[in-house]
Amino acid sequence: MAAKDHQEYELEKERLEFTLKHVYKSLESFIRRKDVIDEAVAKGKKHFNSESSQQYIDLMINTMLQDRAEVKLKNLTQAKNKPYFACVEFKEEGRHNKEKYYIGKMALIDEDTMELIITDWRAPIANLYYESRLGEAQYSCPEGIIKGDLILKRQFIINEGRLDDILDIDITTNDEILQASLGANADNRLKDIVTTIQAEQNRIIRADMWTPLIVQGAAGSGKTTIALHRIAYLIYNYEKAFKPENFMIIAPNRLFLNYISEVLPELGVEKALQTTFEEFALKLIGLKLKIADGHEKINTFVNESEESHHIKRNHLMMEESKLKCSMLFKELIDDYIAKVGESYIPCEDFKLNQITVFRYEELNDIFLKEYINLPIVKRLDELKKHMSNRLKAKKEAIIEELEETCINQINTIKNTMEESEERQNLIINIIDNKNELVGKIEAYSKKAVNEYIKRISKLNPFEYYKDFLQNHITSLDLSDKGISGEVIDFMVHRSFEIFKKGYVEIEDLAPIIYMKYKIYGIDEKIPVKHIVIDEAQDFSPFQILVIRKIIKDSSFTILGDLAQGIHSYRGTIDWEEIKEKVFEGKHCELLVLEQSYRTTVEIMNAANSVLDNLKAKNFPVAKPVIRHGKPVAIGRRDNLLDICKQIQKDMDELTVENYKSMAIICKTLDECRDVYSFFKGSKYKPKLITGNEKEYDSNIVILPSYLSKGLEFDVVFIADCNDENYGDNEMDIKLLYVAMTRPLHRLNIYYSGKMSPLLQGCKGQASII
Numbered sequence: 001m002a003a004k005d006h007q008e009y010e011l012e013k014e015r016l017e018f019t020l021k022h023v024y025k026s027l028e029s030f031i032r033r034k035d036v037i038d039e040a041v042a043k044g045k046k047h048f049n050s051e052s053s054q055q056y057i058d059l060m061i062n063t064m065l066q067d068r069a070e071v072k073l074k075n076l077t078q079a080k081n082k083p084y085f086a087c088v089e090f091k092e093e094g095r096h097n098k099e100k101y102y103i104g105k106m107a108l109i110d111e112d113t114m115e116l117i118i119t120d121w122r123a124p125i126a127n128l129y130y131e132s133r134l135g136e137a138q139y140s141c142p143e144g145i146i147k148g149d150l151i152l153k154r155q156f157i158i159n160e161g162r163l164d165d166i167l168d169i170d171i172t173t174n175d176e177i178l179q180a181s182l183g184a185n186a187d188n189r190l191k192d193i194v195t196t197i198q199a200e201q202n203r204i205i206r207a208d209m210w211t212p213l214i215v216q217g218a219a220g221s222g223k224t225t226i227a228l229h230r231i232a233y234l235i236y237n238y239e240k241a242f243k244p245e246n247f248m249i250i251a252p253n254r255l256f257l258n259y260i261s262e263v264l265p266e267l268g269v270e271k272a273l274q275t276t277f278e279e280f281a282l283k284l285i286g287l288k289l290k291i292a293d294g295h296e297k298i299n300t301f302v303n304e305s306e307e308s309h310h311i312k313r314n315h316l317m318m319e320e321s322k323l324k325c326s327m328l329f330k331e332l333i334d335d336y337i338a339k340v341g342e343s344y345i346p347c348e349d350f351k352l353n354q355i356t357v358f359r360y361e362e363l364n365d366i367f368l369k370e371y372i373n374l375p376i377v378k379r380l381d382e383l384k385k386h387m388s389n390r391l392k393a394k395k396e397a398i399i400e401e402l403e404e405t406c407i408n409q410i411n412t413i414k415n416t417m418e419e420s421e422e423r424q425n426l427i428i429n430i431i432d433n434k435n436e437l438v439g440k441i442e443a444y445s446k447k448a449v450n451e452y453i454k455r456i457s458k459l460n461p462f463e464y465y466k467d468f469l470q471n472h473i474t475s476l477d478l479s480d481k482g483i484s485g486e487v488i489d490f491m492v493h494r495s496f497e498i499f500k501k502g503y504v505e506i507e508d509l510a511p512i513i514y515m516k517y518k519i520y521g522i523d524e525k526i527p528v529k530h531i532v533i534d535e536a537q538d539f540s541p542f543q544i545l546v547i548r549k550i551i552k553d554s555s556f557t558i559l560g561d562l563a564q565g566i567h568s569y570r571g572t573i574d575w576e577e578i579k580e581k582v583f584e585g586k587h588c589e590l591l592v593l594e595q596s597y598r599t600t601v602e603i604m605n606a607a608n609s610v611l612d613n614l615k616a617k618n619f620p621v622a623k624p625v626i627r628h629g630k631p632v633a634i635g636r637r638d639n640l641l642d643i644c645k646q647i648q649k650d651m652d653e654l655t656v657e658n659y660k661s662m663a664i665i666c667k668t669l670d671e672c673r674d675v676y677s678f679f680k681g682s683k684y685k686p687k688l689i690t691g692n693e694k695e696y697d698s699n700i701v702i703l704p705s706y707l708s709k710g711l712e713f714d715v716v717f718i719a720d721c722n723d724e725n726y727g728d729n730e731m732d733i734k735l736l737y738v739a740m741t742r743p744l745h746r747l748n749i750y751y752s753g754k755m756s757p758l759l760q761g762c763k764g765q766a767s768i769i
């Protein structure tokens with residue numbers, strides 16, 4: 001239905017004009033205001049005098065105002081096109097009048113009358129739009145729960161300031177706008193979904209900031225999208241307490257960060273921190289370490305050959321990763337650090353001038369017991385205070401004793417000798433000796449503590465880690481923990497081979513940070529209050545624990561999908577472990593998202609049938625939103641070359657159908673390279689993704705399945721899905737599942753030779769091409 005056919009079209013059109021008038025008015029006033037601020041900042045910078053603290057404060061304030069004005073201007077400019085997307089009409093209990101609230105991406109208030117013209121989607125009352133049905137409804141806000149009657153829920157389609165459609169809705173799921181939005185084609189970036197956030201997603205976005213939240217969400221359930229909306233929501237609601245820089249997203253790689261980079265600015269959030277675990281870890285460790293390319297390892301695993309020594313080596317590499325990422329490894333490091341502590345201070349008494357100030361046992365007791373909760377090096381600082389205080393008291397007593405001895409000696413001389421030059425010289429000698437001794441004691445006492453402490457040899461965290469591997473772990477028998485000596489020997493040997501080349505692996509980062517945390521303490525100020533971890537199934541509990549320990553008092557939103565855990569050998573296989581080991585019994589919410597929005601029923605059902613091959617499943621299966629499309633196409637071709645030729649033909653047809661983004665997903669990087677050599681001269685100019693790209697800037701890509709996680713495309717071609725590439729094992733099942741859940745609209749699977757047995761379940765519903 002066109003907007004004009006709606007019975008309240010004139011009324012809504014008038015409202016839109018009224019709103020736009022205010023948007024323009026506000027925009028003009030902000031442009032003027034910003035000009036003034038810009039001038040003040042420019043002046044402040046030009047005449048900056050570092051000695052004047054007032055000038056510094058003024059410049060800081062003006063720069064902050066300038067940032068805010070920029071965001072506001074950007075929001076207002078967006079609002080010119082689409083000032084709001086919905087409205088609710090609500091009659092609060094006990095009030096006579098009903099009120100209409102127009103909900104948009106930002107709030108707008110008439111500064112003369114203080115009338116609320118647009119309500120921000122993050123405001124408490126906007127909850128009515130996302131979660132309530134018509135009739136009795138309520139929402140909670142800082143003042144408590146507000147009850148009343150929800151009379152109207154209306155969506156608007158507004159483009160470039162023009163009212164194109166009006167839709168009165170009740171049930172929030174499955175509405176027309178959601179269908180239209182899901183049916184649209186993907187460009188190469190994730191987008192905001194404020195208009196169509198679903199109730200189950202809304203609950204996650206608005207969940208309490210301080211309760212750790214884990215979200216197990218099926219492929220395409222909107223985890224990444226809602227993680228970003230949650231940040232925008234928290235920044236809005238905690239605006240007074242926190243700045244955007246207090247929020248940090250940790251994602252798997254730079255390419256992914258680039259892919260999601262437009263959502264936050266679209267939501268009016270500019271400065272939230274975005275990083276990968278590797279970057280974050282390297283900064284914290286502070287040493288010049290290089291990280292080995294993690295994709296090589298997964299590529300080795302997915303490339304598994306039939307040769308037994310390769311199978312064996314891959315198995316040992318997986319066991320090594322598993323061990324380094326396990327909580328057992330953390331406990332072994334704890335034991336090692338306890339041992340380091342036990343022999344840390346010199347095994348000798350602390351003396352001054354042959355007089356014992358502290359016995360070694362006493363010192364060690366203070367070091368090991370009194371300050372056990374401090375990092376080792378920080379304990380030394382406390383120990384130094386004890387030593388200095390005791391030394392000062394001891395020194396004063398010694399000097400007093402010397403003074404007394406000196407006086408006694410002089411008195412004896414005076415009583416036993418006649419006044420003479422010799423007696424005078426003797427007394428002067430005694431005084432000089434005493435003064436010299438006092439001087440020596442004073443001088444030595446100044447450096448005695450430091451000299452004692454200097455005898456302690458300190459290693460840097462990486463050296464401690466190497467020592468732990470080489471000397472501690474090799475001396476242990478961990479067979480009762482299921483770790484064979486062979487795995488330990490392999491781990492140590494392989495680790496040192498990598499270290500010698502100047503690299504560490506991602507698995508080494510959490511242990512090295514943990515070493516630093518326990519031995520040195522982390523002094524870097526990390527001003528982060530809330531951490532969002534996306535694709536968290538690829539993070540080990542140990543990694544998350546380390547983040548939690550070093551960014552104290554921060555809260556967490558952790559989102560992932562165990563079904564996509566292709567790095568499960570170093571990731572998480574059960575959220576309960578994170579609840580127990582990372583949050584140590586603290587109340588922690590685990591929410592599940594089953595509904596999947598990305599793809600069609602046909603594609604999701606086919607992907608689910610692949611997942612059915614997994615023997616042990618500890619996660620709910622994705623349920624597609626009702627959106628039908630073409631059946632999944634499966635076809636056999638003679639070889640990879642023929643598959644490429646077929647894909648090129650498909651691309652020609654699908655381009656005519658207006659599909660913009662397409663991906664050819666292969667199992668391995670080598671296979672991707674082969675496919676790329678066929679396509680690189682073609683008009684499609686695809687980009688080969690190898691895992692080290694920082695920018696996501698192409699509509700047609702060729703990539704290995706393990707790098708496709710998190711991304712989405714209008715069309716996906718899987719090549720080559722034969723029984724050699726995708727066998728009936730956990731890794732292959734997950735890789736194929738990830739690849740099959742990437743398309744929005746179309747999925748064509750090609751194989752040469754024998755079809756993968758994993759496709760048996762979906763073959764019946766597929767179209768054979």
Ligand SMILES: Nc1ncnc2c1ncn2[C@@H]1O[C@H](COP(=O)(O)OP(=O)(O)OP(=O)(O)O)[C@@H](O)[C@H]1O
Binds near residue numbers: 191197226709
């Ligand atoms: N409420 C919604 N309204 C409209 N689109 C939505 C909604 N929720 C999710 N989507 C769309 O579904 C797709 C999948 O979202 P997203 O990538 O955030 O899911 P995900 O759970 O992180 O997926 P995966 O784990 O498979 O990478 C995106 O295109 C997103 O815009």
